[in-house]
Amino acid sequence: MAEKADVLILGAGSLGKAYAAKTASLGYQVNLYNRSLERTSDLEEDSELIIAFDPNIEGKLYPKTDKRINFKPVKERERLKMLKSEGLKGGVVELNKISSGKYIEEAFEGDPDIIMVTTTARGHKHMARKIVPYLRDDQTVLLNPGRMLGALEFRNEVERHYKNGKVPKVIIGEADTSLFACRVDEIHDPKTVKIHGVKNRINFATIPSKDAEKIIGPVKKIFRQFNCYLDDGRVMNVLHTSLGNVGGVFHVPIMILNAKDISDGKVLKFYVEGLNPTLSGLLEEVDDERIELANKLRIHVEPAIMWLEREYGSEGATLHEAFKNTDAYANLFAPTSINVRQLTEEVPCSLVPMVELAKKAGTEYATTGAFIQIAHVLIRRGRKRDIFKKARTMKSLGLEKLNIKGIKKYLITGEYPTDERFLDLEI
Structure with a gap:
């Protein structure tokens, strides 16, 4: 045995x-x-x-x-x-x-x-x-x-x-x-x-x-x-763990903003050299959209800069400064291809479902949506691969017919609500 x-x-x-x-x-x-x-x-x-x-x-x-x-x-x-x-x-x-x-x-x-x-x-x-x-x-x-x-x-x-x-x-x-x-x-x-x-x-x-x-x-x-x-x-x-995940906020924008250097195989410290103070603002905009959605759902999650401080003790007025002060990230290098999980996982499994949930909640997602579209084009034209094909959507997750109250009730109780109060009657 x-x-x-x-x-x-x-x-x-x-x-x-x-x-x-x-x-x-x-x-x-x-x-x-x-x-x-x-x-x-x-x-x-x-x-x-x-x-x-x-x-x-x-x-x-x-x-x-x-x-x-x-x-x-x-x-x-x-x-x-x-x-x-x-x-x-x-x-x-x-x-x-x-x-x-x-x-x-x-x-x-x-x-x-x-x-x-x-x-x-x-x-x-x-x-x-x-x-x-x-x-x-x-x-x-x-x-x-x-x-x-x-x-x-x-x-x-x-x-x-x-x-x-x-x-x-x-x-x-x-x-x-x-x-x-x-x-x-x-x-x-x-x-x-x-x-x-x-x-x-x-x-x-x-x-x-x-x-x-x-x-x-x-x-x-x-x-x-x-x-x-x-x-x-x-x-x-x-919803706390899903909206508390900052991987899509960090990885997708940095990958896209450094797509040329990454595709050329340039040796690049991903978090430290992949950003400057100006580009850091784009990540913060994506993070703001994540926080706005969480607030609409009455789910408390931390801004990314506070997350870095909690997890690693990193300090900084901007994400760029906080990344520079994160010892764990100091020697993490960028991949040498754009066809990697930082795009092929984070876009369909993090950002796409977040935007779909934002649409149901009626919150802003313009910057996040723009990064999704650019990532889609980069992967489709580079590798003839559709990263939307197997993305997590409200439909694929079985949430399409529920409104926001219904989604929260289902995820908390594990029981699919059938009462009309929890249904999205516009579907």
Whole structure:
């Protein structure tokens, strides 16, 4: 019989490897799965990862409240010496199980209680379909992050599979952001995940929202930064986590404003060199539209500049200044192509559903809409790819026939309202 698994990480990109390595380093049994073989082929033989981090963040990564760090005696001494020469600390951790591709059943060996989904948001529906035969009552699935209403999309996909049968009582939720700022060199060093920053707080919510209180204990035991409560003690709902996600605000404008340099392969520090004080104003305009929508929905979320201060202690009068003062972003470089998740994920899974919700709420979205259209043209003309094709829309999420009150009620209670008061009678 397989050893009991505490956590299953779905997605072996940089974030998935960071979650897996950090969790395993605390002595928990961790399974790691990836849809394709290339991200796990170098790991499956010995089931090991190397976690590396700047000594300045060690206190946040491994606070005194954490369990004892459980690094292995290692064969990788030369690699660790190299990391030390780069000014990094770290160690080798062993995972319980690593699998990929069609071997999804192996990922569930040991019957994990918590499932962390770290794939891109565009992969959430596919992953839901893939794991649905193996789900059971009392499991927890958390999307890291959900982007905009990812938990609803995932939940819909699970229920669609069981439309003629009993749906397992799985708790499905989403985080507002990812815990780590991290990178993996998949070509030259796929076993090493470098963690550049750790956020102070990760807000998460579930559908229905009350379910978050059922899982906050076991989730927080392993991932201490996770939180499901507002400052007044009420439980968050997924509109808090969705509108609290600032990925689309940051990534899409910076990608578009630097499209030429990125396409030319210029080495560019994404957050620091990708903006100046003038261009920073465009990001702030997109953020203002996000805040206006949240206010209309009576959902409290922070402006992006306050989010940076809370998560990283960054200070600045503008986003440009705050980015420059964020140590975790100092050495994060821009991608070398525009056909990357900062556009192909953030536009269809963050900005498009936000604008559709803004249309229902009657709030401004002109600047956000302009960035969406430019991103669409860049990707369509460059790669002949329509990023709108699988975008999250009110229709695809099952929200088209509801008004704003109905949407809020549905997301909070998990029960689709049929009373006329909650319907959009103009549809």
